[in-house]
Amino acid sequence: xxxxFSSHSARETKIFAESLAQKLIHTGKDKRAVVLxxxxxxxxxxxxxxxxxxxxFGVQKxxxxxxxxxxxxxxxxxxxxxxxxxxxxxxxxxxxxxxDLGWEKIVSGHxxxxxxxxxxxxxxxxxxxxxxxxxxxxxxxxxxxxxx
Ligand SMILES: Nc1ncnc2c1ncn2[C@@H]1O[C@H](COP(=O)(O)OP(=O)(O)O)[C@@H](O)[C@H]1O
Ligand SMILES: [Mg+2]
Numbered sequence: 504x505x506x507x508f509s510s511h512s513a514r515e516t517k518i519f520a521e522s523l524a525q526k527l528i529h530t531g532k533d534k535r536a537v538v539l540x541x542x543x544x545x546x547x548x549x550x551x552x553x554x555x556x557x558x559x560f561g562v563q564k565x566x567x568x569x570x571x572x573x574x575x576x577x578x579x580x581x582x583x584x585x586x587x588x589x590x591x592x593x594x595x596x597x598x599x600x601x602x603d604l605g606w607e608k609i610v611s612g613h614x615x616x617x618x619x620x621x622x623x624x625x626x627x628x629x630x631x632x633x634x635x636x637x638x639x640x641x642x643x644x645x646x647x648x649x650x651x
Pocket of ligand 1: 549551
């Protein structure tokens with residue numbers, strides 16, 4: 504997947520992420536988890552994007568930034584075919600902390616793992632990680648979302 508999206512509001516970012524979740528459901532039939540590595544400065548929209556993604560997987564619960572909680576687990580709808588959606592904030596963690604969270608099991612199941620500040624634990628993430636970059640645009644609400 505290679506995509507560059509320009510968003511003009513938090514709402515637009517959420518809707519974009521929600522539609523992306525639909526696509527990931529269909530490609531996520533693998534035994535291994537879909538790992539999404541989110542990279543970007545504070546306020547660039549990583550958590551906003553995550554809220555849209557999680558909604559796209561049919562999770563009803565509201566998503567708050569997990570800055571003070573390293574790992575959050577959500578139950579997606581049965582229809583999504585995904586067992587668990589995990590949201591990880593890697594701002595303060597190291598490779599070892601990730602392993603302590605039961606990482607091996609998480610990445611080998613039918614799960615989706617969304618990681619904010621993923622560049623901080625880059626070496627611990629699998630080869631098949633989908634990297635998503637967030638950048639501020641020229642105007643206040645403009646953001647670029649680049650998927651590799
Ligand atoms: N186009 C946009 N996309 C995402 N967020 C936006 C956009 N425009 C303004 N915002 C605002 O920017 C902030 C982004 O915060 P957040 O998603 O928590 O970023 P991060 O998790 O990267 O620190 C929110 O207050 C959001 O309302
Ligand atoms: Mg955040």
